[in-house]
Amino acid sequence: MPFDIDAAAAALLDARRSGTRLDALPDGARPGSEADAYAVQDAVAGRLGPVAGWKVGAPSATATPARAALHADTIFDSETGICTLPASLFHLIGAEAEIAYRFGRDLPPQAGPYDREAVLAAVATMHPAIEIADTRFTVFGAVDPHSQRADQQNHGVLVLGPGLTEWRHLDPVTQPVRLTLDGTVLHDRVGGNSAVDPVRLLVWLANEGARSLGGLKAGQVVTTGSCTGTDFVTAPTRMVAEFPGLGSVALAID
Template sequence: MINGAQERQMMNAADMLLDARRTNRPLVELPADVRPQTVEEAYLVQDKMSWAYEAIGGWKVGAPTGDAEPMFAPMPAAWISCSGCEMRGRTHRYRGIEAEIAFLMGEDLPPRNTPYSRDEVLDAIASCHPAIEVLETAFIDPMQVARLSMIADLQLHGGFVYGPACPDWQRIDFSQEHVTLAVDGAVRVERTGSNTSGDLLRLLPFLANEGAARTGGLKRGDWITTGSWTGCTVASPGSAVDVQFSTVGKVNLRFGVEGSALPD
């Protein structure tokens, strides 16, 4: 249970992270006195940050291994775009990119005492899509900070781009799904069955059940993106990014050049 003093410290951490992102003046690390010491504290920072970005359009969820407990973070609705978009603005500094597979909720799954079964959650999904998660950060080098600081920083979330819906996605063997990620026409990553969570579909009932205390329940229209297939590749100003899944389909984006205007 987080007490009042801890909550004030996490509010200060959220303010520091927000300021670093907004001003494009990244931090080396959070000061020790406001650095999260538990996952609960890191999630509190995430939630405080998300309020500044207003409406939540969905959630990113993933796990580093097939046995690890998933971690999740809110995705601001203002940062969600469709394939072919240009990511503009000086807040795109890090430009990390990950190929992912995402799902659009077709029905509400409100919190309830009896856990939702896997089948119930999958039946509530409207569609499956190829996606690119854009990684951004309040830190100079997010790989050099404490893990809980990285988690607090919205788990490095900076944008979400979805491609066209994939028909008959329920028939896909995700363990055999192949993906390529190209930057400016050059393939940078090519892998098969490489989602780090193992069975990516296990992430969805986790979010509907264990995550419900934070999400308030999954809602129709929420996007759920389920972790990286390619690790993080860093792009450059003006780069075009293309992701191609063997079955799920393709999605692309372009980064604006330095000095372009912030989005309206």
């Protein structure tokens, strides 16, 4: 039986609209490979509208990265103060402190391949960020990895702090990070990203990961994986991610 991309995309889109969670994708619509998972991601993206950003990550310094396209309805800018979101927006709340990059110009696939310096030259600003991990499935992490990949790689929302234009002196590998939840420090460390070097992820995304959806474009933001792991919390809650030298971002979920 051929893999049914449209049925998988329809199930995920319906779960988004209705708030009803899936125990699994339908028979015949469960991706059996990375290519299948990305085909579903792209089909969902085509129905959700223009790509406003990306999440990219890797489980180790040498592992092949994975990505998900993000859209404007789940990306929030918090230039001043605190971003406040309703708890009804979430099924689960998995707090992650991340570093994000906003691109200032396009990197069209046909003009590549791009090396590290070319990708960094296209970055306009660097941001402290909080990503909330969530799922369209009933139980987080209970379905197979390809189905999780198809489901936007467990993306909930992305909250961006103020963008830093003079960011070249910052090394994300040695960047300190502190995540505070309701006044209690959960993590205070240096680095912490499982991929080690987030810039490697940006280069992969520019050359391979974003190709099927037109490549990286000016205005898109890319968040590069958690520096603090994932902490599942309950609402109401207030979290602050601090990156000394880069800035901080705060999120309240009520």
